[in-house]
Amino acid sequence: xxxxxxxxxxxVIGTGKKITLECSQTMGHDKMYWYQQDPGMELHLxxxxxxxxxxxxxxxxxxxxVSRIRTEHFPLTLExxxxxxxxxxxxxxxxxxxxxxQETQYFGPGTRLLVL
Amino acid sequence: xxxxxxxxxxxxxxxxxxxxxNCSYKTSINNLQWYRQNSGRGLVHLILIRxxxxxKHSGRLRVTLDTSKKSSSLLITASRAADTASYFxxxxxxxxxxxxxxxxxxxxxxxxxx
Numbered sequence: 001x002x003x004x005x006x007x008x009x010x011x012v013i014g015t016g017k018k019i020t021l022e023c024s025q026t027m028g029h030d031k032m033y034w035y036q037q038d039p040g041m042e043l044h045l046x047x048x049x050x051x052x053x054x055x056x057x058x059x060x061x062x063x064x065x066v067s068r069i070r071t072e073h074f075p076l077t078l079e080x081x082x083x084x085x086x087x088x089x090x091x092x093x094x095x096x097x098x099x100x101x102q103e104t105q106y107f108g109p110g111t112r113l114l115v116l
Numbered sequence: 117x118x119x120x121x122x123x124x125x126x127x128x129x130x131x132x133x134x135x136x137x138n139c140s141y142k143t144s145i146n147n148l149q150w151y152r153q154n155s156g157r158g159l160v161h162l163i164l165i166r167x168x169x170x171x172k173h174s175g176r177l178r179v180t181l182d183t184s185k186k187s188s189s190l191l192i193t194a195s196r197a198a199d200t201a202s203y204f205x206x207x208x209x210x211x212x213x214x215x216x217x218x219x220x221x222x223x224x225x226x227x228x229x230x
Contacts, residue, residue, distance in 0.1 A: 006158075040223075041223075042221055042222040045217065045218075059219075088156075090158055105161065110157065
């Protein structure tokens with residue numbers, strides 16, 4: 001099991017609420033990622049970070065925002081949740097290899113979000 | 117996009133049989149990885165094969181890579197009920213921003229019947 005944690009595991013919330021999905025890892029990895037995955041579908045990268053104070057948007061446009069103030073912590077925030085945000089959100093981390101490409105990513109268990 | 121596409125989308129086999137899943141992609145890659153996802157959980161890394169490798173083994177897993185055809189296959193031998201999961205291939209290559217990223221396919225849903 002990877003040492004990467006996500007809370008909450010399940011969240012049911014009303015439209016318009018602000019939510020923060022937590023992700024933390026204890027492996028000291030410098031790279032962290034957020035993916036969005038609908039049931040039975042592929043993962044879409046929505047945010048990534050290559051280190052503290054570094055965040056980038058991924059391939060899939062998302063209304064969410066992220067921050068990376070500490071190496072181990074990479075929270076995702078939705079200022080105003082909508083039903084279209086209903087999905088599973090997966091956090092991952094990896095160790096940077098100097099001059100190299102992406103190596104193994106370690107995933108958290110995911111947060112299933114339902115916006116009513 | 118260098119998105120991987122798995123084939124078949126779903127596969128159902130008897131315990132003890134072999135399971136083969138295929139992945140095709142569109143652009144050049146540095147490596148290709150296979151991940152497993154149990155229902156409602158995160159992904160677990162299974163195996164990584166680099167672009168200069170053709171075959172790799174790990175326990176009951178065998179992965180092949182054909183860069184000329186831009187395809188890979190994952191073979192699980194002597195399947196067990198516990199192998200029931202979705203299997204994703206992910207390609208690692210340069211993104212438009214000039215950094216390496218993983219791009220995941222849609223996955224193959226494997227059901228192993230006891």
